Amino acid sequence: MTATNLADVEYVVRIIAQTAVDKEKEFGDFDAVVGDGDLGYSLARGFEKVLADWDSYKRDDVSAFLQQIAVTITSRIGGSSGPLWGTAFLRASVTAKQFDEITGTAAVAMLRAATDGIKARGNSDLGDKTLLDALVPATDELERMITSGANAADSREAFAKTTRERAEATSELEAKRGRASYSGERSIGSPDAGALAVAIIIERIVAGWPER
Amino acid sequence: MKKFVNNPQQFVPEMLEGLALANPDTLKYVPEFNLIMRADGPDPNKVSIVQGSGSGHEPAHVMIVGKGMLDAACPGDVFAAPPFDYVHETTRLMASPKGVLLLVNNYTGDKMVFEMAQEMSAAEGVNVKTLFINDDVSVEDSTYTIGRRGVAGNFFVIKAVAAAAERGADLDEVIRVGEKVNSVTRTMGVALTACTPPAKGSPLFELGEDEIELGVGIHGEPGRRRAKIMPANDIVEELLTPIVKDLPFSDGDRVALMINGLGGTPISELYLLYGQAHKRLAEQGITVGRSYVGEYCTSLDMAGASITLVKLDDEIESLLKDPAEIPIRVF
Numbered sequence: 360m361t362a363t364n365l366a367d368v369e370y371v372v373r374i375i376a377q378t379a380v381d382k383e384k385e386f387g388d389f390d391a392v393v394g395d396g397d398l399g400y401s402l403a404r405g406f407e408k409v410l411a412d413w414d415s416y417k418r419d420d421v422s423a424f425l426q427q428i429a430v431t432i433t434s435r436i437g438g439s440s441g442p443l444w445g446t447a448f449l450r451a452s453v454t455a456k457q458f459d460e461i462t463g464t465a466a467v468a469m470l471r472a473a474t475d476g477i478k479a480r481g482n483s484d485l486g487d488k489t490l491l492d493a494l495v496p497a498t499d500e501l502e503r504m505i506t507s508g509a510n511a512a513d514s515r516e517a518f519a520k521t522t523r524e525r526a527e528a529t530s531e532l533e534a535k536r537g538r539a540s541y542s543g544e545r546s547i548g549s550p551d552a553g554a555l556a557v558a559i560i561i562e563r564i565v566a567g568w569p570e571r
Numbered sequence: 572m573k574k575f576v577n578n579p580q581q582f583v584p585e586m587l588e589g590l591a592l593a594n595p596d597t598l599k600y601v602p603e604f605n606l607i608m609r610a611d612g613p614d615p616n617k618v619s620i621v622q623g624s625g626s627g628h629e630p631a632h633v634m635i636v637g638k639g640m641l642d643a644a645c646p647g648d649v650f651a652a653p654p655f656d657y658v659h660e661t662t663r664l665m666a667s668p669k670g671v672l673l674l675v676n677n678y679t680g681d682k683m684v685f686e687m688a689q690e691m692s693a694a695e696g697v698n699v700k701t702l703f704i705n706d707d708v709s710v711e712d713s714t715y716t717i718g719r720r721g722v723a724g725n726f727f728v729i730k731a732v733a734a735a736a737e738r739g740a741d742l743d744e745v746i747r748v749g750e751k752v753n754s755v756t757r758t759m760g761v762a763l764t765a766c767t768p769p770a771k772g773s774p775l776f777e778l779g780e781d782e783i784e785l786g787v788g789i790h791g792e793p794g795r796r797r798a799k800i801m802p803a804n805d806i807v808e809e810l811l812t813p814i815v816k817d818l819p820f821s822d823g824d825r826v827a828l829m830i831n832g833l834g835g836t837p838i839s840e841l842y843l844l845y846g847q848a849h850k851r852l853a854e855q856g857i858t859v860g861r862s863y864v865g866e867y868c869t870s871l872d873m874a875g876a877s878i879t880l881v882k883l884d885d886e887i888e889s890l891l892k893d894p895a896e897i898p899i900r901v902f
Contacts (some may be wrong), residue, residue: 399775426694434656436578441655449687480683482717518889 379406394470405436425452425527488532490553579770639895652680658688670742676721694745709786734893822856834869
């Protein structure tokens, strides 16, 4: 049993890739505040390859599609971001196999698998000032909305809003993982670059959803 | 620093090409992935044993590919973990119905790449596991690691798992053997000089004319402490004492003893170290059952050495005795 309704998944991946390429400089500037400034460059090199290879990916089912994305970005994104983002896509790919259709519930399960994968690969957890501090609470909120019977549009809006709020709130945290951790307490006062990048990506996905 | 080098960027590919040309009957070179594999591999009747790491540690690991040792090695550039796609493609190429074991020295960069390749290949249906080697006693954490580093003792893990695989053991059994050998293997090294990566052209770090670095890792990264040069017997004591205490090795034990050269030390000096280590162990009631002297896991041209002890039992000793055919040979 494997979901084959690819259109929504293709849309999400395409916006992630396009945003990473469009916002290369901005993401790099976020990272330069406390990290080493290479986040924008790293993500752009990986996702521009995704866009270049777009037509060559096999589209047998959602899982197979996402796994090819995982291979591309793990190979092309330098430093630790490659295995971290690659793991997120790979775990989402494996989880997609459990669903006949990619519904909101499936999306929550795939997001959960992705963030768990990032935790495991990066030996990191909530509070370490990473993108997890935005994406995990946003996934919780999305799940809460869906479970409470909210309509899809409201659920998406709440997902984007929570991601943004929690990304901004990483300013208060001290970096414990990655290059930014070398700056220790000096990282307090600036938001995490990865969390901000995820917020911008999700805002774009949600804003464009009706016309996807 | 004078080096045999053309284009530093081509240092690793040119080395691998030479290795393949020197061993046309036994080795196959796949340039796209820096891959050196057995010409007759993968063998569907045995677990494939693969190790990767940065280059610069030769003969580890590309020159110990052959029957009874590694089925393949996929190195990165000098002192850099191999890229993910090299390890991923190597795993796919070496996929045997009996499985693939990826051996990794415990350095953070290598760990992340190999775990990722293992997970990706497993999702594609390859039966593959990873085993991390962490035999270094000198530090709990170092510049590039989470936890103890994997250094020259990895040779014993490779030899034992490869022998078990040749005998037909399944993947779980091969892993059991590897974990067991890793758990009784301890190493500590010392650098007399820094090393010079070809692409850099100058020494990687500064070590004074009269200084040595005790507990050094295989990239010259610092270990326990920096000390003034001392007589060779005193250096043996500085290395052997922490090793013996760590496991601990004790009266009545039978061990394998390795003196590993780090690349720039003559074999004469290695045998001088061996003699003292052997005698000091005997004084503590520890018998050397198997001895290894030479270059196994190096740091380019670094002058220095490491000592490894492995606690032997009948199973480990028997596996270490099995035959192996690898490119390093003296006749």
